[in-house]
Amino acid sequence: MRPIRRPDAVLVQAVIAGALSFAHLHDLAAAAGQSGWKAWAYPVSVDLLLVAAWRRLRISRAAGVPAHSAWTWFTVALVASLGANVATVGLLDLGHVPDWLRILVAGWPALAFLGGTLLVHSPSPASTPVSSESTPAASEVIEQVEPTAAPEPAELPPATDTTPAPAPTAPVPAALVAHARKVADDHRARTGAPIDTDTLRARLGVPPQLADAIASQLT
Numbered sequence: 001m002r003p004i005r006r007p008d009a010v011l012v013q014a015v016i017a018g019a020l021s022f023a024h025l026h027d028l029a030a031a032a033g034q035s036g037w038k039a040w041a042y043p044v045s046v047d048l049l050l051v052a053a054w055r056r057l058r059i060s061r062a063a064g065v066p067a068h069s070a071w072t073w074f075t076v077a078l079v080a081s082l083g084a085n086v087a088t089v090g091l092l093d094l095g096h097v098p099d100w101l102r103i104l105v106a107g108w109p110a111l112a113f114l115g116g117t118l119l120v121h122s123p124s125p126a127s128t129p130v131s132s133e134s135t136p137a138a139s140e141v142i143e144q145v146e147p148t149a150a151p152e153p154a155e156l157p158p159a160t161d162t163t164p165a166p167a168p169t170a171p172v173p174a175a176l177v178a179h180a181r182k183v184a185d186d187h188r189a190r191t192g193a194p195i196d197t198d199t200l201r202a203r204l205g206v207p208p209q210l211a212d213a214i215a216s217q218l219t
Contacts, residue, residue, distance in 0.1 A: 021081055022047070028084040031094035032105035042105070045112045046084075050077035052119045069122060073115040080108065172213050180204060180214045 025043035034042065053074035060067035088094065092101075183203050187195040195203075200218075201211035 018047070021085055024088045025081065025084040027088050027094065028101075029105055031097050032102045033097075034105060042108065045109065046077055046080050049073060049112050049115050049119075050081065052116055053077060056119050056122065069118060073119060076111070076115060172210065172217060176204070176206075177214060177217050181218060184218055 022043040025046055026039050029042035030039040053070050056070035057067050057074060060070055087101075180200060183200065184195045187193075187199065187203075197208075197211050197215045200215055201208060204211065204214070206214070
């Protein structure tokens with residue numbers, strides 16, 4: 001046996017309220033000079049703007065972003081709906097609608113079109129969070145600049161005679177030579193004399209043998 005479906009009280013109430021508001025908007029538009037199908041189009045326009053603004057509000061709230069534009073157009077549509085409902089209860093003579101109300105009713109289509117366009121074409125907030133795996137770690141971004149390691153001095157072979165063997169020339173990186181040349185030029189510009197080996201070794205922080213090899217390439 002199929003279960004008996006009971007009508008939803010909230011849905012019934014919404015239908016009744018919507019029908020009454022729809023009728024009030026139609027009556028006000030007709031009183032303001034909008035006859036025929038145009039008077040029926042005004043309630044549809046107001047309700048669609050109200051629904052579009054409410055939908056944009058829900059999307060913005062879910063994404064945690066400001067919704068100032070959505071609130072503005074929601075308020076405009078709500079005021080238009082409430083104003084029509086209040087105006088038709090006897091506070092306004094529908095037989096003699098004032099000119100300012102006629103102007104508002106005539107200008108509503110352009111205003112509703114502008115609001116709907118802005119709501120539809122507003123950039124949607126990103127719903128997919130950025131994964132932390134796609135963000136490089138700080139240790140991967142920061143480049144560690146390591147100083148040029150000075151090569152260890154080569155061991156001299158045992159002397160076979162009384163004449164001391166000359167020390168072999170240590171290999172010098174080209175970048176270190178270029179840096180040493182800048183240091184030597186700066187020293188000459190400040191003192192007017194060429195830089196000596198001890199001063200060069202102190203400025204570069206390299207072993208004596210490497211300082212001698214660098215000095216020989218600077219001359």
